[in-house]
Amino acid sequence: MSRSPRVAVVVFPGTWSERDYAHVAGLLGWEARLIWHAERELGDADAVVLPGGFAHGDYLRTGAIARFSPIMRAVEAFAAVGGPVLGSCNGFQILCEAGLLPGVLLRNEHLEFRCDWQSLRVEQAIGPWLNQLAPGTVIRLPISHGEGRYYASPSALADLEATGRVVLRYADADGRVTPDANPNGSLNAIAGIVNERGNVLGMMPHPERAAEAEVGGTDGLYLFRSLAAWLVAQPAAAERRL
Amino acid sequence: MRWLAEVHIRLRPGIADPEGQTIAGGLRALGFDSVDDVRSGTLLRLGFRAPSREAAEEALASMCRRLLANPVMETADWELRVDEAPADEVSA
Numbered sequence: 001m002s003r004s005p006r007v008a009v010v011v012f013p014g015t016w017s018e019r020d021y022a023h024v025a026g027l028l029g030w031e032a033r034l035i036w037h038a039e040r041e042l043g044d045a046d047a048v049v050l051p052g053g054f055a056h057g058d059y060l061r062t063g064a065i066a067r068f069s070p071i072m073r074a075v076e077a078f079a080a081v082g083g084p085v086l087g088s089c090n091g092f093q094i095l096c097e098a099g100l101l102p103g104v105l106l107r108n109e110h111l112e113f114r115c116d117w118q119s120l121r122v123e124q125a126i127g128p129w130l131n132q133l134a135p136g137t138v139i140r141l142p143i144s145h146g147e148g149r150y151y152a153s154p155s156a157l158a159d160l161e162a163t164g165r166v167v168l169r170y171a172d173a174d175g176r177v178t179p180d181a182n183p184n185g186s187l188n189a190i191a192g193i194v195n196e197r198g199n200v201l202g203m204m205p206h207p208e209r210a211a212e213a214e215v216g217g218t219d220g221l222y223l224f225r226s227l228a229a230w231l232v233a234q235p236a237a238a239e240r241r242l
Numbered sequence: 243m244r245w246l247a248e249v250h251i252r253l254r255p256g257i258a259d260p261e262g263q264t265i266a267g268g269l270r271a272l273g274f275d276s277v278d279d280v281r282s283g284t285l286l287r288l289g290f291r292a293p294s295r296e297a298a299e300e301a302l303a304s305m306c307r308r309l310l311a312n313p314v315m316e317t318a319d320w321e322l323r324v325d326e327a328p329a330d331e332v333s334a
Contacts, residue, residue: 060284061312068309097312106315111260151257151315185258 005030005231008045010075010091011038012066017089020208022047027211028224037069046231047084047128048075050091052206062090062105062147063097064107072098073203079216084128084227085200089145092192092202101195101202102160103152105145109185113146117216118183118205119192121171124164128230129223138175139219141205141231143183148204150186150193160193168203243290244325245298251284251311251318286310289325298322 011034025032037055042048055066066072069183072094078101079085087095095101108114119140125133133139152160160166168191172181174240178199182189184204192203207220253259259281266280288305292298299322306318 060310064309064312096314102314104312106257107260107316109258109260111264149258153314156314185260 004028005046005228007032007047007049007227008035008042009033009049009051010035010037010071011051012053012069012094014055014057015051015053015090016049016209017053017206018105020206021051024208024211024224028228030224037066037071040074042071042074042078045078045083047086047227048078049089050075050085050094051208052089052091053084055090055094058093058147060089061097064095066090066094069096076100078201079195081180082182082197082199084230086129086207086227087200087202088206088208089143089148092204093147095200095202099213100200101193102156103150103193105147105153105204106149107147107148108145108149108183111146113144113221114148114183116142116146116183118143118191119171119173119175119181120168120205121175122167122179123169124167124194126164126167127194127201129201129226130167131154131230132222132226133230136175138171139222140173140210140217141207141219142209142216143205144209145184145204148184148186148191149206150188152187157187160190161188163196165196165198166190166192167194167201168205243293243298244289244328245322246325247288247290247298247302247320247322249286249288249302249306249310249318249320251286251306253281253283253318254315254317257315289328295322 022032093105122133122137170182170189177189207223210217210220261282262280269277311318
């Protein structure tokens with residue numbers, strides 16, 4: 001793919017991170033298209049982002065109403081044909097509610113809204129979003145959530161671990177996974193998972209808030225660079241149209 | 243026929259409920275020393291029309307399955323009764 005990537009950033013009522021994603025796309029010379037949730041088509045996007053925020057007020061449960069927004073049918077179809085989808089923070093919660101990822105995000109165990117920089121250990125450097133990293137690498141990204149405690153049934157959790165789909169874990173600065181390094185009580189310190197095919201990534205941390213040294217870190221750029229590398233290697237993605 | 247339902251959405255047993263634990267701690271701090279268990283949940287009151295009790299139950303089950311509860315973490319049950327005096331029929 002020779003042209004610059006086009007990223008569709010879905011905007012629900014209450015989404016708050018869409019402009020941060022658009023800003024980072026601008027820094028990289030990419031095209032970001034903000035897509036209102038009531039739309040039904042993603043156009044010729046190369047990748048889809050479900051950003052953070054409080055879609056539909058997070059009423060009932062986080063992501064519960066958002067998953068029925070009209071644009072989600074297009075997101076599901078895009079994911080089904082292997083298109084790269086990233087859901088961060090509220091986007092992760094929506095992906096879980098939509099059944100594109102297993103499990104659910106519950107209220108943080110200490111009931112606090114936690115807004116901080118967090119070290120993460122890369123467990124699997126796979127798929128469109130993490131291929132420029134290496135397993136065992138420690139990256140630092142902001143977290144900003146009150147409901148980030150990952151939970152899945154024992155069988156679903158065992159399946160995720162056995163198939164290597166836990167891609168990011170909360171850790172300390174040296175990459176050790178300890179109870180103190182877990183900011184919300186997530187099972188197995190899970191910070192990010194992918195679907196079976198690997199094209200859909202859900203993660204609580206915010207890569208879009210760590211793309212410039214001025215804001216404290218640039219490790220979020222690994223995800224964007226991974227996507228760019230993946231798109232170059234998958235020219236068919238540019239022809240996909242939904 | 244109009245129906246009134248109270249739907250109780252509860253966290254599944256075994257799932258940690260920090261909100262319930264915190265409320266229990268608050269009650270103990272007030273002197274209710276014997277409180278050893280509080281579980282939080284959601285109560286929804288619904289009014290809707292359905293031709294029969296069977297149809298109303300079926301509709302509620304579908305609402306819970308599709309939106310109101312997430313089976314990964316929650317269960318739902320409800321109490322259902324006939325609305326004896328629906329507002330629009332009273333005014334008519």
